[in-house]
Amino acid sequence: MQSETFDHVVIGSGLAGLTYALRSATRGERVCVLTKGQLTDSNTSWAQGGIAAAVGEADSWELHEQDTMVAGAGINDEDAVRHLVQNAPEAIEWLIQIGAHFDGDGSHLSLGREGGHSRNRIVHHADNTGWEIERAVSEAVRANNLITILPFSFVTQLLIEEGRCIGAVAMVNGVGFRAYLAPNTVLATGGAGKVYQHTTNPNVATADGIALAAEAGCKIENMEFMQFHPTTLYHPQLRSSLISEAVRGAGATLRNHQGRRFMYDYDSRLELAPRDVVARSIHFEMQRLKTWCVYLDTTHLNPEKLRAEFPTINATLLEAGIDFTKDWIPVVPAQHYSCGGVVTDLEGRTSVPGLLAAGEVTCTGVHGGNRLASNSLLEAIVFAMSAADAAESEPKPILRQEPKQAQCVSESDAVRIRHTLQRTMTNNVGIFRTFAGLNEALKSIDQLDAELARLPEAPFSTYARETVHLLTAARYIVEGALARKENVGLHYNADLV
Numbered sequence: 001m002q003s004e005t006f007d008h009v010v011i012g013s014g015l016a017g018l019t020y021a022l023r024s025a026t027r028g029e030r031v032c033v034l035t036k037g038q039l040t041d042s043n044t045s046w047a048q049g050g051i052a053a054a055v056g057e058a059d060s061w062e063l064h065e066q067d068t069m070v071a072g073a074g075i076n077d078e079d080a081v082r083h084l085v086q087n088a089p090e091a092i093e094w095l096i097q098i099g100a101h102f103d104g105d106g107s108h109l110s111l112g113r114e115g116g117h118s119r120n121r122i123v124h125h126a127d128n129t130g131w132e133i134e135r136a137v138s139e140a141v142r143a144n145n146l147i148t149i150l151p152f153s154f155v156t157q158l159l160i161e162e163g164r165c166i167g168a169v170a171m172v173n174g175v176g177f178r179a180y181l182a183p184n185t186v187l188a189t190g191g192a193g194k195v196y197q198h199t200t201n202p203n204v205a206t207a208d209g210i211a212l213a214a215e216a217g218c219k220i221e222n223m224e225f226m227q228f229h230p231t232t233l234y235h236p237q238l239r240s241s242l243i244s245e246a247v248r249g250a251g252a253t254l255r256n257h258q259g260r261r262f263m264y265d266y267d268s269r270l271e272l273a274p275r276d277v278v279a280r281s282i283h284f285e286m287q288r289l290k291t292w293c294v295y296l297d298t299t300h301l302n303p304e305k306l307r308a309e310f311p312t313i314n315a316t317l318l319e320a321g322i323d324f325t326k327d328w329i330p331v332v333p334a335q336h337y338s339c340g341g342v343v344t345d346l347e348g349r350t351s352v353p354g355l356l357a358a359g360e361v362t363c364t365g366v367h368g369g370n371r372l373a374s375n376s377l378l379e380a381i382v383f384a385m386s387a388a389d390a391a392e393s394e395p396k397p398i399l400r401q402e403p404k405q406a407q408c409v410s411e412s413d414a415v416r417i418r419h420t421l422q423r424t425m426t427n428n429v430g431i432f433r434t435f436a437g438l439n440e441a442l443k444s445i446d447q448l449d450a451e452l453a454r455l456p457e458a459p460f461s462t463y464a465r466e467t468v469h470l471l472t473a474a475r476y477i478v479e480g481a482l483a484r485k486e487n488v489g490l491h492y493n494a495d496l497v
Helices: 015-025 063-069 078-086 088-095 129-142 208-216 243-251 277-287 303-309 311-319 376-390 411-428 435-454 462-483
Strands: 003-005 010-012 029-034 147-150 153-161 165-172 176-182 183-187 224-232 254-255 294-297 328-339 341-343 355-357
Touching: 003 243, 010 165, 010 208, 010 294, 015 029, 015 129, 015 376, 063 078, 063 355, 078 088, 078 376, 088 376, 129 147, 129 376, 153 176, 153 328, 153 462, 165 243, 183 208, 208 341, 208 462, 224 243, 224 277, 254 277, 277 294, 277 328, 277 376, 294 376, 303 311, 411 435, 411 462, 435 462
Parallel strands: 003 176, 010 029, 010 183, 029 147, 183 355
Antiparallel strands: 153 165, 165 176, 224 328, 254 294, 294 328
């Protein structure tokens, strides 16, 4: 197998991966970015609300830390949270330096508010902050001749020799299998949203990093803490369209089919309670009234300001025939973010030497049982920078063994298996869980794994390999949920009440 050697191999092209690449390139080091889609295919581009940072005059990192701990049900890693919030202003400044544009008057940033935050601290670019950040970071990466970008390159294996990661094998579109070697390999592959039927994640969120890390022997933790965004559009064709938390931060209220503002019944923080609370409250209300959705009411807000602050959401709603200055928005919860993942320390190191990780694929301890709104983009930057700074100057690795090539089943079999898995996870491992449902899900995963092993081998297929990765992640989610014997954060087992 042909190979190429770099100083760093980065797997994934979201904010975490590209931040790491840029930070490493500033030291004159060569970086290879392997991404299975286009450079900008990632969760980063989809982030609407913004990025949290205590940069306002009435704010402090201590308050940001406190809000993060409360949202995470107090089981966060306090050192990781402090590392995050203390480095937040520097992260914002770095983004501005590389060309990101945020709303403000030139001398002061305009700061929004989202659920779980005690202050206005959400730095934003209208309602498409993630897209703006990805644009700025991608342009900086493309302009740096020390960074090689290989799109449509699907990583099938991490190369481990003598207990150390020395790179990765990828199926490169139009080229075939190739090995990419480096003293430092970085997992920045994003989340696992496609484990479920309904998710706000893009199609690339197939738990690739979780599966690769698990095969390499990494520790994986807290996968049972799966965050469901409270408000996604209920619409046959636009089901996964996100209605940003910032809309509730701007004053939107939640109403049931009877027109009643029901959050008074569930939490004193009302619509600005943390996401797990709001998502469960919506679920309870839908069950209580036997309805298929609830409604987000923005009709009492200033229409000109509403359209100016949320142009992307406005356009999506108009496409669905909804004028949010006059109509209530039908919403339901949908899977949104993985709070668990590959365990790392504060400098992005995994339990396998030579392998680092950053972004949603990780379990840094920052989120605890539930992620505080708009901490995800911040975590990606802060911990990717720390990982890049901690990367080791090891000798150039040498590939001593011929890597194995990934086995696949046919795409038709993979489609059937994936859809079965997604139905199982949605029905049994969602916002509410029971021991019976979790055991049913585990039994289904066992059967699907056994079926995969029996099926005949077929030519390589990205879709088929992704399906294997989703099964691996689903097992971690279910086994973690079965092992957790108390309701905390995003994990709610009705049998434990």
